[in-house]
Amino acid sequence: MVREYPFIEGSAAGVRGKFMLDTGIESALSINDHRVPVTGARTIGTGFFGSGQTFEIHLVPEVRAVHIGGLSYPSVTLVTSKDSRLLENDVTPDFIGWFGYTAFANHAMKLDYRNLRATFYKHGEADYLKGERVIAELPFETRKLPNIPLVPGYIGDMPVITDWDTGQYGSLRTSEAGKARLLKEGRLTPSKTKPDSFDLHGWELSGHPMPDLKGIEVETTPSPAAAPIGITEPDLLSLGYNILSQFKTVWDYPRKRIYLLVR
DSSP states (O other), X not given: OBTTBOEEEEEETTEEEEEEEOTTOOSSEEEETTTSOOSSOEEEEEEEOTTSOEEEEEEEEEEXXXXXXXXXXXXXXXXXXXXXXXXXXXXXXXXXXXXXGGGTTTSEEEXXXXXXXXXXXXXOHHHHTTTOOEEEEEEOBOSSOTTOOEEEEEETTEEEEEEEOTTOOEEEEOOHHHHHXXXXXXXXXXXXXXXXXXXXXXXXXXXXXXXXXXXXXXXXSOOTTHHHXXXXXXXXXEESHHHHTTSEEEEETTTTEEEEEOO
């Protein structure tokens, strides 16, 4: 882990560094072309970081000698890349890319932040739930993007949609009136440890009470990610490290289930 982000050691084209394990990236592999040399790249679109900064997306014909954890590929073709010096400066200077959804879309992924482990399963619950204590089973849907699970929930009696992404800490997007209401109800309280942030209390998913979320940002402007994901609900609770650090989790994309397990 670096800050709130899970990373896997590796290398690409002879450059050693860290790949972010990021469910928010749909492609299996994306390269930071500010650090990793690429040739023949062409611009195919634009994207944005969670902070709002935009970047050009490039398509690279081939990246050679890719190693991610224990996986090795002599050549990977048709790889996306982008200039990611923002993450070099803000997260880790040896950032070389992302390991994303398509690499494990046909598997279930178990994340254990406490023990710094990601495990991928080809089969179902009998394998990945063996020996585990299940706290909650959360059915999810996807809309425009197959890699972003969406689970409905409530903060008190305010309905929210939650989006799940390992590449974020987590935040709440609501209206000025919604924020004022949650403050009045005591659902939001100012964080004692993180300036300009809040702790969230009294929320639930699929009927399961959830633990407090500490130090989340609360924004009263629309999320730039909402439309690309297909989110139309006015109140959006984004979940990442703020919840994933409190449980072991299983992301079963083929069966559209997220499991919360005792750590």
